[in-house]
Amino acid sequence: MTKTIIHFFLVILTLSGLSLQAQKRILYNIQVTYPDGLKKNSTVYLDINNDKADFYEARFITPGQKPSGLVQAIERKSGTSENTILVQDFKLNSFRIKTTDILDWKLTNDYKTVEKYKLQKATASFGGRNWNVWFCNEIPLAEGPYKFNGLPGLVFEAEDTDGVFKYSLMKIENLSKSSVQPTLNVKNAVNIxxxxxxxxxxxxxxxxxxxxxxxxxxxxxxxxxxxxxxxxxxxxxxxxxxxxxxxxxxxxxxxxxxxxxxxxx
Structure with missing residues (x-):
């Protein structure tokens, strides 16, 4: 088993210009632990383009990448609980599922510092799992990976208490006209x-x-x-x-x- 080492935050963020009306591409590492103990790491992307947020797998902007699971991308109006999920079935047919996902966040008094950023801990039960999330009040983006949004700052880390999933922020980039754009408008995707x-x-x-x-x-x-x-x-x-x-x-x-x-x- 190849052990992938992710250096959490070997990146310097420029806070000026980070606001609710932002154009940012945020890269997260996701570590998934399978029932047999195998751990797999991959990169996922969160694009915040003014009032729109897209969360997707690397294959949407990297040629040759294969899907890592059935759920492949999520689109939403930034800061809302209305999600549209892009999924596939076993025959590689594509579908879109609309969901409303309101997370009942509990803010704690637990804090930690990663690099120079002070993070606050929040917890929530969601999707049959209990989650611990660390977010940064200094970066006023109410977004995060997957459906973990609605907090008063950008999510840096999200992990379920069983240790099956762990999202870790790797890098923040500026989105520009020259940025490679994901192809999320999959043809023939059926609403379901x-x-x-x-x-x-x-x-x-x-x-x-x-x-x-x-x-x-x-x-x-x-x-x-x-x-x-x-x-x-x-x-x-x-x-x-x-x-x-x-x-x-x-x-x-x-x-x-x-x-x-x-x-x-």
């Missing part, structure tokens, strides 16, 4: 609800080879990897697919949205 989206995932998980199975049942020849498939072969293939999904599907930031929650196999 979480419930319908999870049903799509669940139905495919239960029967990923439905069309092939039905065709074989009608007596049609189905060839897979140079082997003619029988109806019974799809039972084993389905079990193998389900085992692969359970092993490799990244954890959900919002654990209560995981379509596998009620799956026993």
């Amino acid at each position: 609800t979480w419930e319908k989206y999870n049903k799509l995932l669940s139905d495919f998980y239960e029967n990923p080879y439905q069309k092939e199975r039905e065709s074989a049942q009608k007596g049609n020849e189905i060839v897979y990897e140079d082997k003619e498939m029988k109806v019974q072969d799809f039972t084993k293939m389905t079990k193998d697919f389900q085992a692969m999904i359970r092993k490799n599907l990244p954890p959900y930031v919002e654990a209560d949205k995981n379509f596998l929650l009620n799956k026993t196999n």
Whole structure:
């Protein structure tokens, strides 16, 4: 396992010009700990462009990058709780889900200093997890990674108490006309609800080879990897697919949205 070391804040921020009407690109490292203990690090981006905030994976501005999970980008009017989430299913179809996510922040009297910045701790329960968040009152941007916004300063750090997810601010850049722009306006993305989206995932998980199975049942020849498939072969293939999904599907930031929650196999 490759151990990625992130140097938290090897960057000097210029506070002049940072305001609620800002044009900034904020880079976060996200560390995800899988159930088997494997830790994966990647870079995610938060663009604040005046009254608009976009949170997205590196692949949207870096050619050749692959999706790291089903949830890939979030768009919102900066400082609001109205989010539009860009997701994919197992067949790489794209969907948009609109959600209202009001976080009930509890400000604490805990403070720490990172580099020269004084951070204050806030806590909230969200998405089936309890979160500890550190934000900077000196930088009056009520934004942060994923859906962690609405605090009186920019979020520097966000971690759930189980240690599955940890966001750490790496760098703040100015957004300009020459900045590479993410392509979030995915063609053919269909509007859908979480419930319908999870049903799509669940139905495919239960029967990923439905069309092939039905065709074989009608007596049609189905060839897979140079082997003619029988109806019974799809039972084993389905079990193998389900085992692969359970092993490799990244954890959900919002654990209560995981379509596998009620799956026993």
